[in-house]
Structures are given as C-alpha cells and as structure tokens.
Amino acid sequence: MNQLAQENLKRILARQNHRATVCVALLLVVAILLGCGMLMLGNTNYSLAEVFAYLLGKEGGSGAYTIGSLRLPKLLVGGLAGFAFGVSGYTFQSLLRNPLASPDIIGVTAGSSAAAVFCILILGISGPLASGFAVVAGLAVTGLILLLSGGGKAFGSRMILIGIGFQAMLNALISWMLLKGSEYDVGTALRWLRGSLNSVQMSDVPVTLIVTVIMSGLLFYCNRYLRMMQLGDEYATALGVPIQATRICCLVAALILSATATAATGPIASVAFLSGPIAGRIAPGSRKTMVLSGLVGVILVYAAELVSKNVFSTGYPVGVITGLLGAPYLLLLLLNLNKKGEKLG
Amino acid sequence: MSSLAIQHSFGAKNISTGYENQLILKDLQMEIPAGKFSVILGPNGCGKSTLLKSFARLLQPKEGTVLLDGKSIYELPTQLLARHIGLLPQSPTVPAGITVADLVARGRFPYQTMFGQLKKEDYEAIAMAMDAMGVTELADKPVDSLSGGQRQRVWIALVLAQDTDILLLDEPTTYLDIAYQVEILDCLAALNRMKKTTIVAILHDINLSIRYADHIFAMKQGSLIAEGNPKDIITPDLMRTIYGMESSILTDPETGDPYVIPRSVVK
Numbered sequence: 365m366n367q368l369a370q371e372n373l374k375r376i377l378a379r380q381n382h383r384a385t386v387c388v389a390l391l392l393v394v395a396i397l398l399g400c401g402m403l404m405l406g407n408t409n410y411s412l413a414e415v416f417a418y419l420l421g422k423e424g425g426s427g428a429y430t431i432g433s434l435r436l437p438k439l440l441v442g443g444l445a446g447f448a449f450g451v452s453g454y455t456f457q458s459l460l461r462n463p464l465a466s467p468d469i470i471g472v473t474a475g476s477s478a479a480a481v482f483c484i485l486i487l488g489i490s491g492p493l494a495s496g497f498a499v500v501a502g503l504a505v506t507g508l509i510l511l512l513s514g515g516g517k518a519f520g521s522r523m524i525l526i527g528i529g530f531q532a533m534l535n536a537l538i539s540w541m542l543l544k545g546s547e548y549d550v551g552t553a554l555r556w557l558r559g560s561l562n563s564v565q566m567s568d569v570p571v572t573l574i575v576t577v578i579m580s581g582l583l584f585y586c587n588r589y590l591r592m593m594q595l596g597d598e599y600a601t602a603l604g605v606p607i608q609a610t611r612i613c614c615l616v617a618a619l620i621l622s623a624t625a626t627a628a629t630g631p632i633a634s635v636a637f638l639s640g641p642i643a644g645r646i647a648p649g650s651r652k653t654m655v656l657s658g659l660v661g662v663i664l665v666y667a668a669e670l671v672s673k674n675v676f677s678t679g680y681p682v683g684v685i686t687g688l689l690g691a692p693y694l695l696l697l698l699l700n701l702n703k704k705g706e707k708l709g
Numbered sequence: 710m711s712s713l714a715i716q717h718s719f720g721a722k723n724i725s726t727g728y729e730n731q732l733i734l735k736d737l738q739m740e741i742p743a744g745k746f747s748v749i750l751g752p753n754g755c756g757k758s759t760l761l762k763s764f765a766r767l768l769q770p771k772e773g774t775v776l777l778d779g780k781s782i783y784e785l786p787t788q789l790l791a792r793h794i795g796l797l798p799q800s801p802t803v804p805a806g807i808t809v810a811d812l813v814a815r816g817r818f819p820y821q822t823m824f825g826q827l828k829k830e831d832y833e834a835i836a837m838a839m840d841a842m843g844v845t846e847l848a849d850k851p852v853d854s855l856s857g858g859q860r861q862r863v864w865i866a867l868v869l870a871q872d873t874d875i876l877l878l879d880e881p882t883t884y885l886d887i888a889y890q891v892e893i894l895d896c897l898a899a900l901n902r903m904k905k906t907t908i909v910a911i912l913h914d915i916n917l918s919i920r921y922a923d924h925i926f927a928m929k930q931g932s933l934i935a936e937g938n939p940k941d942i943i944t945p946d947l948m949r950t951i952y953g954m955e956s957s958i959l960t961d962p963e964t965g966d967p968y969v970i971p972r973s974v975v976k
Binding site (some may be wrong): 366370372373376461492588591592597598599602603604606644646650 | 851
C-alpha cells in the first residue's frame with residue numbers, strides 16, 4: 365500500500381517536472397523561430413539562406429548592413445533584455461509574493477531609465493558608465509521605496525503603492541529631462557518611457573550579455589531558496605532558508621539585471637510584469653519557472669518587435685505593443701484582487 | 710520517518726523579547742519535556758506565539774537564548790536545525806497553482822543538496838506524511854482548490870515530511886470545525902506515541918488541550934504562571950488568574966480528566 369503510494373507520488377512529481385522541461389524546450393523553439401523571423405522580415409524581406417550568407421560574411425552590400433548592423437543587434441540586445449526583464453520580474457514577484465510587485469510597476473525600472481536619460485541626453489555619456497549609473501539609481505529608488513514603506517518589514521502592499529507613486533513621479537522626471545535636453549524626437553522619448561529596440565547597437569551587446577549571464581546565474585543558484593520563500597518567511601526559516609541573505613542577494617541581482625537591460629533598451633513596458641505569471645501558469649511551482657519566465661520575456665519582446673515592424677506601417681517601438689498586452693492583465697489582476705477583498709471583508 | 714525521534718533537551722533560558730520598545734516575554738524560563746505532547750495555554754496577547762517564534766528562530770530574543778542540547782539555536786547551522794525543529798506557522802502562503810504533492814515535498818528541503826533530486830527516503834517520508842494526514846488521494850490537486858480543513862492537513866503533512874524530532878504548532882486547529890480539530894489532534898497524538906516526537910502546540914480550546922496534553926504551560930502577560938500535568942494544574946484558581954474567568958470544573962466521566970465550564974468573566 366505504502367509502496368504504491370510512493371510510486372504514485374513519484375509519478376506525479378516526475379510528470380510535473382517533465383511538463384516543465386517540455387515547456388522550456390517548446391518556448392526555446394518558439395523564441396528561435398521568432399528570432400529568425402526578426403532577421404528575415406522588415407522593410408526588405410530576406411530568405412533564411414540569404415540571412416545566413418550575410419551573417420557569415422559571404423555576401424556584402426546593403427543586405428549585409430541591414431542584417432548585420434540593424435537587425436542582429438536588435439535580436440541580441442532585445443533577447444538579452446527580454447530574458448533579463450523576465451527573470452528579474454519573476455524574482456521580484458516571488459520575493460514580495462505579489463504579482464503587482466514587478467520592477468516596471470513599482471518604479472525600479474523607471475528610476476534606472478531616468479538615470480540613463482540623465483547620462484545619455486544631458487551628460488552625453490553612454491555604455492558601461494550609463495549602465496552603472498542606471499544600476500545605482502535603481503538601487504537608490506528601491507532603497508527609498510523600502511525606507512518610506514517602513515524598512516525591512518515592509519514587504520507588502522504599502523511598498524507596492526509607494527512604488528506606483530514613484531513610477532508616476534519618475535516618468536514625469538524623464539519627460540521633463542527629455543524636454544530640457546531639447547529632445548523633440550518622439551522615438552527617443554518613447555524609448556525611455558516605454559522601451560524600444562530602434563536605437564540599440566552592437567556595442568550594447570557585451571555589457572548586457574555579461575551582466576545578464578552573471579546575474580541570472582546567481583538568481584538560478586538562489587532559486588531553490590526563493591521557492592521555499594514562496595511559502596512565507598516563517599515556513600522558509602523553519603525549513604532552514606537563510607531568508608535575510610537570500611532576500612538581499614536576490615533583490616540586488618534582480619535589480620542589476622533590470623537596470624542593465626533598461627540602460628540598453630529603455631524600460632520595455634510590462635515584460636517583467638507579464639513573464640512571471642505566464643510562466644507560472646504554464647508550469648506552476650516548478651524549479652524551471654524562473655528560466656521559463658526569462659524565455660517568455662524573450663518571446664514577448666521578439667513577438668512585439670515583429671508585430672510593430674510588420675503589421676503597422678508606423679513601426680511603433682516594442683514597448684508600445686507590450687504595454688498594450690500589460691494593461692488588460694493589470695486590470696484583470698486588480699479586479700481579481702478586488703473580488704478577493706470583498707470576500708474577506 | 711519510521712525511526713524514533715531523538716530526545717533532545719530543549720527550552721528557553723531566561724529569554725526577554727519584544728517588538729520595538731514593548732517587552733512581550735519577560736525573563737522566561739521554560740523546559741520542554743522531551744517526547745511529550747505539550748500545550749501552551751493563555752489569553753490573547755500573552756506572548757504564546759512570540760514564544761513559539763523564538764523557539765523556531767523566527768525572532769531573536771533581546772536577552773537570553775533558546776537552548777537545544779545545551780547549545781544556543783542561533784549558533785547551530787540552519788540546515789541542521791531544520792532537521793531537528795519543525796514549525797507550523799499560523800498563516801502560510803500558498804504559491805499559485807502548486808499541487809499537494811509538490812507542497813508536501815518541499816518539507817524535504819533540509820535534506821537536499823544544491824542540485825539534489827528527491828531520494829528514496831524522501832519519497833518514503835512524503836508518502837508517510839501524506840498518509841498520516843489523509844491527503845494521499847489529493848496528491849495531484851492544486852492546493853488553492855482545497856477546503857480549509859484539507860489545506861490545513863496538507864500544511865501539517867509538509868511539517869511531518871520534514872521529519873523533525875521536535876514539532877512546534879501555532880494554533881493548528883483554528884478555523885476548523887470540531888471534527889477536523891479532533892482528527893488533527895488525534896494524528897498528532899499518534900505521531901507522539903509512535904515516534905516519540907516532542908510536540909508543542911498552542912491551542913485555544915481548554916478542554917481539548919486537557920484531553921491531548923501530557924503537559925500544560927499556562928501563560929499570562931509574558932510570564933509562565935503554572936505548568937504540569939493537566940489533572941494537577943487545571944483549577945478554578947488558575948482559570949481566574951490567566952483568563953480572569955470564573956469557572957466550575959467537572960470530571961470527564963470517560964477519561965477522568967478535568968472539564969472546564971466557563972461561568973462568568975470578572976473584570
């Protein structure tokens with residue numbers, strides 16, 4: 365009888381794990397297909413064979429420039445940023461145990477964006493220094509939000525409300541700086557308010573790549589603790605999780621991740637906010653939910669970029685499209701929270 | 710799970726603790742009887758939960774310490790401690806969409822290494838814990854779809870899967886109907902009898918406490934007022950002291966235990 369129960373248990377847990385693995389593989393395939401699409405489609409369409417010929421430098425001309433210098437950086441930086449936003453959003457949401465607590469809702473990416481605008485438009489600095497400054501600003505904004513919501517104990521709805529306030533304030537600051545910096549280009553303005561791949565360059569790749577690899581690696585390491593912390597601080601402590609260290613480590617790593625991505629692409633709207641919940645829906649509670657969130661982030665960015673470049677004649681920046689996806693989800697979430705609140709009250 | 714629990718000496722040594730300026734526990738000394746079922750009784754706000762949190766290392770005392778086999782629990786490695794002391798907190802969070810099997814399996818965390826998969830003894834412990842709490846049939850159901858009583862049994866199964874020698878439970882039966890309360894306490898009593906697991910529970914129902922406890926700790930305003938076998942310490946005087954309540958005490962015709970009937974509250 366007990367043997368039977370154990371076998372059954374093993375089967376149930378293995379099935380969940382298997383399902384998560386299949387999902388990772390599937391999402392990876394979708395991401396690769398979308399990525400090929402990004403290289404092939406645009407103002408001029410190329411076949412896959414042509415794309416490879418250009419990438420390997422076998423053929424030159426305008427095609428080589430379009431693919432190698434325009435589309436490839438978008439593919440690389442967009443993919444890395446999508447992954448970074450996805451993983452960072454999942455980490456914030458798990459850590460604060462609230463789907464609203466993603467860095468793009470609570471003003472963290474807006475803080476990084478404001479710092480990047482200040483560096484790039486006002487001081488004329490870009491590259492690693494601007495990224496570094498964006499990270500520091502992200503940390504400072506998070507610190508300030510934590511402080512205002514009552515120190516370390518305040519992981520909760522207070523912090524989220526204060527964060528939303530910060531978000532509004534920082535976006536106003538960004539708009540003001542854009543005006544002051546005599547930046548009348550709508551494209552640039554949208555990049556720093558909503559996120560865009562239109563002005564990414566090959567030189568953005570190294571910093572984004574290195575930071576994304578190191579910080580994601582750190583978060584994957586902390587993931588086993590993070591999963592226990594989803595049960596609440598008390599259970600996590602009783603199960604032997606060093607919660608204070610985990611919290612600080614995850615928060616800082618997730619912050620650096622989202623700030624670096626923001627410095628490269630601007631705060632691509634709603635990617636961090638949507639990726640975790642979508643991944644959680646696909647494979648709930650799995651160890652692989654974190655990596656799935658990253659892949660969902662990549663797919664969201666790629667799909668939005670493809671839609672914006674090929675469906676609309678205007679060529680909206682990605683952030684406008686992803687923002688459109690995020691808004692209804694936010695409404696749904698708030699309506700659900702409201703229902704729960706009514707039930708409790 | 711099949712082996713007997715190790716009998717530890719465990720208790721609070723002169724702890725004072727509190728939040729901000731307010732002291733909740735005042736120089737409290739308490740030795741938990743090994744291998745026994747102990748219940749902590751006391752009015753709301755008397756420091757029961759705070760005491761249990763200190764025992765589980767959730768709250769570091771301002772003065773004094775909690776000793777396990779003569780060593781301060783704050784100096785022991787966290788993972789090792791998690792194999793000795795388990796806790797059922799009052800309000801755990803259910804991660805969205807997670808299944809019962811997955812949740813109970815998380816109780817094995819203290820035994821896992823970095824990339825460690827669940828081993829044979831892990832499955833054994835999980836299956837036995839689920840069987841003990843009667844949730845085997847629910848294994849592949851999402852926890853957020855269960856009723857309150859089922860959910861509570863799943864949480865207790867998680868702590869049982871942790872397979873600790875000492876089990877701390879903060880109001881394990883609150884919000885449950887009387888049949889569920891008895892069922893859960895029966896399970897805990899059976900665990901205590903069969904494995905000699907030391908159990909410390911906070912309960913609000915005095916008569917259920919008397920029935921299940923080998924040892925009762927009565928607390929008021931952060932201090933220990935009385936302790937001992939329920940037959941010896943449950944008196945109208947004690948009820949008046951800790952709850953400010955007049956009561957009559959009868960004898961349970963089946964068990965011979967005292968049975969408290971509340972009469973009136975003195976202000």
